[in-house]
Amino acid sequence: MAVVREYVLKTPPGGVKRYDHEALCDLLGVEDRSRVIFEQAVGREAVCRVYPSNPLMGVRDMTANDLVMDERGRIQLGTYFDGSPLRFRLFDPRTGNAQRGAVFGTTGAGKSRLVQAILIACKNSRVVVHLADLKHGQSVPEAAGQVATRVTTQYEAVLMLRGLVAEAERRMAEYAAMGRSGFVKDDPDPLVYGIIDEANRLLEKGAPFREEAALLIKELGRTGRSVGVGIIIAAQAGHLDELGGSDTLRGMLKEGEVILLRWSSAMMQQLVSDGLLPRGESLQPIPKVVGQVRRIRRYDEERVDSEDDVNSQGMLYHLTGIRPTSMARTFMVGSVAPTPGFDPLILALYGDHAPPGQAIDLEAYVSAKEQEAAAEGGQASTPSAVPAPEPGPDTSRMSTAQRILAALPADGLAEVDLMAALEVDGGRRVARASVRTNIxxxxxxxxxxxxxxSGLIVPVLAD
Ligand SMILES: Nc1ncnc2c1ncn2[C@@H]1O[C@H](COP(=O)(O)OP(=O)(O)OP(=O)(O)O)[C@@H](O)[C@H]1O
Ligand SMILES: [Mg+2]
Structure with a gap:
């Protein structure tokens, strides 16, 4: 039988100040660094185990059952190194709160597969999802048709976020009128999540909607939570500042669900300095290649052919969980090798039934300015093409669509006459193309x- 050696280390008051995994492995005489698992324990102790090989190498496949919310609102995403379950909270039935979640990791670390698992969990737990897959839909392609809303561009993602904030506001007003202080799931509203994969593209410096997107996400994190509208983002970031400015995510992260997959240099340091990870607690690095031994090769030695294959995808720390410094891993979600089309394993986890919820009507959240900019040939996705807001009388505050409806008499107008009416209604000039788009x-x-x-444009009057 393979033996696991365990060492209990006494640490000085205040816990481990600095922890050097390499040095520890050297001390233990273990060349394969990934066999040694170090875990900060409570008080002045740390535990160190030496396994025959990394215990997270053979995780099992995800099952649909893992991804159904339990009575505490949690799903099981994977396992800790010692076999105990890695749970992720989607909902808190005691408080009625939705989550704010963030998944960080460097490229290829397993963010999108984890997102895929959350999407599957939502669908099968009757949680409504509005998804932005900002890699042109390529991050989680199987999600098409499995979520209520799916968008793939940054502009649509902003529209989607506007819709989510509007929904949160509607709920707040309605619940207040009902005399409720919190969210009661499915009575009458479902639990809803906005999920953004590749959120870094939306929030990075120079991104066209950075400021607004950051504000909307922050707003959702703040007010959506207590009315059953949550937000989860997955991002590749070296630094929190890259994600929409310094304090956008900070508040959200401190009380949300935060998962850190294999990271790039500066990220972890910052999570610690931001207080997300208790001071004095250390994370053992997640290697790109588990089981690799860096050693020179003698002339008659051969290396194993697969020794440089990345094999640590899905390894992570659940920083806001009960064991923030214990290495864990998601179960396998889908095939490891790319499939020529949709991954059948992933589709099977989603199941054949229709997803819950209704799509957000994105068009309803296009601002009048954007409508005009788009119609005039400007690109709605570049805010510089959007004219500055114009203060003034009523019609200038109305959208073109509203002005058209206001200008039309009950028996309609020909297009030329409508154009003429819009010229004199006191609002800003609108191009014919914009009027046509609106019509x-x-x-x-x-x-x-x-x-x-008839050649007439006739309003359809509500009775
Ligand atoms: N839980 C998992 N189960 C099975 N394979 C996984 C898992 N996580 C990651 N992988 C493997 O790793 C690859 C990269 O994972 P994924 O696409 O989730 O990473 P990512 O962090 O989203 O990367 P990127 O930054 O490129 O979007 C997958 O194509 C798959 O082969
Ligand atoms: Mg991805």
Whole structure:
């Protein structure tokens, strides 16, 4: 039988001040650093175990059962090195609070597979998801059709966030009127999550919607939580400041669910200095290649052919969990090798039923300025093309769509006459193309008709 050696280390008052994994392994005479697991224990102790090989190397496959919320609102994402379950809270039934979650890790560390697991869990636990997959939909392609809303561009992601904030605000007002101070799941509203994979693209310096997206995410973290509207982001970041400015995520992270996969240099230091990781607690680094022994090769020795294959994907620390310094790993989600199409294993976990919830009507959150900019050939996705807001009388505050509806008499107008009416209604000038775009949008919403042959644009009046 393979033997595990365990050492209990007494540490000076205040816990471990500095911990050097390399030095510890040298001291123990272990060349394969990943066989040694170091864990800060309570009080003045630390535990160090030496395994025959890294205990997280053979994790099992994820099952649909792991991903159904238990009565405490948790799902099981994987396992700690000693076999105890790695749980992730999606909901807190005692407080009625939704979560704010963040998944960090360097490229290829396993963020998107973890997101995929959360998406599957939501679908199968009747939690509504609005998803932004900002790698053009390529991060979690199997999610198409498995979530209520799925967007793939930064601009749509902002519209989606506006929609989520609006939903949180609606709920606040409604619950207040009902005399409720908190969220009661599925009565009448479902638990809802906005999930953003590759959130770094939305929040990094120079990103076109950085400021607004950061504000909206912060707003959701602050007010959405108590009305059942949560937010989860996955990001690759070297530094929190890269994610929408210094304090956007800080508050969100301190009380949310934070998972750190294999990281890049500066990130962890910052999480510690920000107080996310208790001072004096240390994380053993997650190697890119587990089981690798760095050693010179003698002339007659051969290296194992697979020795440089990345094999630590999904290894992580659940920083806000009960064992923040214990190495854990997600179960295997889907195939390790890329599949030519959708991954059948992942599709099977999602199941065949329809996802809960309704898509957010993104168009409803396009601002009047953006509508005009888009119609005038500017790009809605570059805010510089959006004209500055114009203070003034009522019509200048109305969207083009609202002005069109206001200008039309009950029996309709020809397009030229509508244009003329818009010239003199006191609002800003609108281009014909913009008017046309708005007309077709209004038509698709059933608010305008264009009876065949008449050449008239007729409002559809509500009775
Ligand atoms: N839980 C897992 N189960 C099975 N394979 C995994 C798991 N996590 C990661 N992998 C493997 O690692 C690869 C990279 O994982 P993933 O795409 O989740 O990383 P990522 O952090 O999202 O990377 P990127 O920054 O490139 O988006 C996957 O294609 C898969 O082969
Ligand atoms: Mg990814």
């Amino acid at each position: 077709s949008t209004l038509r698709s919403k059933g608010k305008l008709a264009r009876p065949d042959g």
